[in-house]
Amino acid sequence: MAPADKAEGARPGEFRLIEEVFAPLASGAAGAFALKDDAALYRASTGWETVLTVDAIVAGVHFLPDDPPESVARKLLRVNLSDIAAKGAVPKGYLLVTAWADDTSFDWIKRFASGLAEDQERYGISLWGGDTVRTSGPLMLSLTAIGELPQGTLLARGGAHPGDDIYVSGTLGDAALGLEVLRAKLDDLSPEDRAQLVRRYREPEPRCSLGPRLRGVASASLDISDGLFADLGHLCGQSGAGARIEMDRLPLSDAARRAVEGQPELFQLIVGGGDDYEILFAAPPEKAGQVAAAAAEASVSVTRIGEVRETDEGVKLVDRAGQPIPLKQLGYRHF
Ligand SMILES: [Mg+2]
Structure with missing residues (x-):
């Protein structure tokens, strides 16, 4: 997670946010290097292919400003895992981009991360990397999920035949x-x-x-x-x-x-x-x-x-x- 802004404000600066709130989410993945390196390393299982999907959500557009932060986290993660599942793949990890609004509190961010932590346990995945920035616009969150399946087994949209x-x-x-x-x-x-x-x-x-x-x-x-x-x-x-x-x-x-x-x-x-x-x-x-x-x-x-x-x-x-x-x-x- 390359910090874009080191300034301390009502909430910790981006370095501390990553270290205190997000690095613990990466502890299950050795290739995430505790979010301290430039990029993550991932080795797909032999004979398997990688499936990727990404979604972005914006406060006031895709979720309601008073939705509980834990729920916002779960929905962001789960809509991506839903795509992974629909393709027949098993989820492995995810990348996260957060653009905090001026009024996003530290408490909101910690609750958001705790929602992610619970779902990581539930689905057996870890945070692999990402980026965190500030925005003068509304809170925006984007998550890329990565899954795996045996080569040649992806469930595409286009294979249905009359009679199925x-x-x-x-x-x-x-x-x-x-x-x-x-x-x-x-x-x-x-x-x-x-x-x-x-x-x-x-x-x-x-x-x-x-x-x-x-x-x-x-x-x-x-x-x-x-x-x-x-x-x-x-x-x-x-x-x-x-x-x-x-x-x-x-x-x-x-x-x-x-x-x-x-x-x-x-x-x-x-x-x-x-x-x-x-x-x-x-x-x-x-x-x-x-x-x-x-x-x-x-x-x-x-x-x-x-x-x-x-x-x-x-x-x-x-x-x-x-x-x-x-x-x-x-x-x-x-x-
Ligand atoms: Mg879909």
Whole structure:
């Protein structure tokens, strides 16, 4: 972490911040040299390939200024681990860039680092390096995650074929509904339901146990960040295929189900809200048993929600009778 600014202020200077707050996060990786060298050294396992992904988040745009710093840390890390998992890779380490705003307190930074420390334990990864600077603009954080998988096994977006089943992990729409709760909506839900939805918004659960088990099973895979239909569109676009999704099969949490029962128009958030960080993947029907085994071993629920079709059929949502439901009817605007 090359310090950009040595000045002491309300919080320690950048050297001390690195030494006291961030170097401990690098102690698990010998190649990080305690953040004291110019660069980190990383040796990929023999016969494995490296998968890289990066995300940046800005206060007031991607997270709310009063979100707990531990949650901001977890979300920043986990959205990247979600990409790693969706490609079938195992996370190994990460690089971090922090641009602290003038009003970012030392306490906020320490709590942010403690959120990272907890998740490092949880996912078996370490900080390998990065940079820390000041900004006169809003707080900005960027994280690059690095993962590994055996050569030639990456789960690309473009491998789905007509006839493949389409699956999704976990449940859909919780995070988008959680954001509604934070916007002071959905106040007819119980406090427990509201808290659960907010937690799903603030702290996605990357499916790190599932992704690697889908290598050699899934024909195409991605994680849902933009919403089911937007990301399904990406998968189909890259695969040169269409898709048919059965509305009744979409997996909802109890809290989301109660929210939608109260206000059916909220269903648009289930299919289009985004921030789900679930894995959406396709697999040939003959691999259904392997999909079920992977889900069981990973302790992650996986639901078959539809089928890959020919490209000229487009991407459709259908009801129980197989009749298309216009996405417009759901108030879905991005499609
Ligand atoms: Mg992604």
